Amino acid sequence: MTGTNSSLAGNAGSYRWTICALLFAATAINYIDRQMIGVLKPLLQADLGWSERQYADIVFWFQAAYAIGFLGIGRFIDLVGPRIGYALAFGFWTLAHMAHGLVHSVVQFAAVRFALGLGESGNFPAGLKVVAEWFPQKERAFAVGVFNAGANVGAIVTPLLVPAIALTYGWRMAFIATGVFSIVWLVAWVAIYRRPREHARVGAAELALIESDPIAPAGHLPWRRLFARRETWAYAIxxxxxxxxxWMFLFWLPDFLGKRYGLDLKGYGPPLVAIYVLSDLGSVAGGWMSSRLMARGRSANAARKLTMLVCALAVLPIVTVQYVDHLWGAVLLIGLATAGHQAFSANLLTLPSDLFPRAAVASVVGIGGTAGAIGGMLIAQFVGHVLEATGSYAPIFAVAGGAYLLGLLAIHVLSPRLTPVHIPVVEK
Structure with missing residues (x-):
């Protein structure tokens, strides 16, 4: 089978990577839209008069909406398909993003962040559903790593582009201008995306590669069956x-760099670019490593977990960053941790398509995304309380250092062999 798959890969076309490029671009836009609040925090606090606790509350409500949206939109995308589902989610979050430029109070800002969270929750369930439709299992981790790298490109672009717009035209125009650019992607998605069998640009050899895994039955899986599976809980925990x-890195890293090393809005760019370039490399390398191990004959269980262990160990040194006096030494440690996160995430995000029938992938991703967003709600309040009470990031980075080893332990305990689940689907 391995030899057959290698032959298919060698003879197949490459249009599936065009689809992956669209996912990459959408994820970059997604992260520009969500990260702008962290980069613009000094201007927003000065204009709207936020306290640290109020900022944490705004992040909390974004996360709450993300949790609610993630749970429902995964099921919605499984039912209507990613072409329609992704377009609707993307259009909604773009409008919510642009609405940030029209608000005048903390309450109004929290409301548009809530709407943004609802819309942005569609990005990963839709993207992972697309990967499950367009890539065979042995390519999925690498494909997820590539499109997930869009998050880091978005995080790189934000501190380079947004401060320049905000300092020249004001922070309100920064939200409106970046939203206008997003419309181009939406038009391209609706025009280009079709399922592989329906796409004129997909040849017979590439279609054979895409469909080289065992064929999953059509239908859907009720939530009660998904929640009853240990594998669902492994992913969710x-x-x-x-x-x-x-989320902590995304929303508080500029604040940490400002308070610890005296950076301002003009000075965030180079350190944040360096950190997220390292993150990008980690995202692609994490997907490449497990895919490479599988190509060499290792099981999905061994390849995924070994890669995730390496990633978890890479995050550990972050516990010392509060005590590093040199800016670029801290940047290196933070970049190593964010690279470890993205590499870990590239493999974690493949587990629903590894373990569940395609009919359930977006639903399981939605359940896991809701769990992650609930964790984000909790850490937002934790960070706000810690900073208000102590002004120190040391306890926050201590929590970050051990989270990945605990996450991997949960996966291994609940799914020791990452064996695909076999549960009957309900006919459509």
């Missing part, structure tokens, strides 16, 4: 443990 750490 790992997301609950690790997603909040990424």
């Amino acid at each position: 790992a997301k609950f443990m690790t997603d909040p750490i990424w």
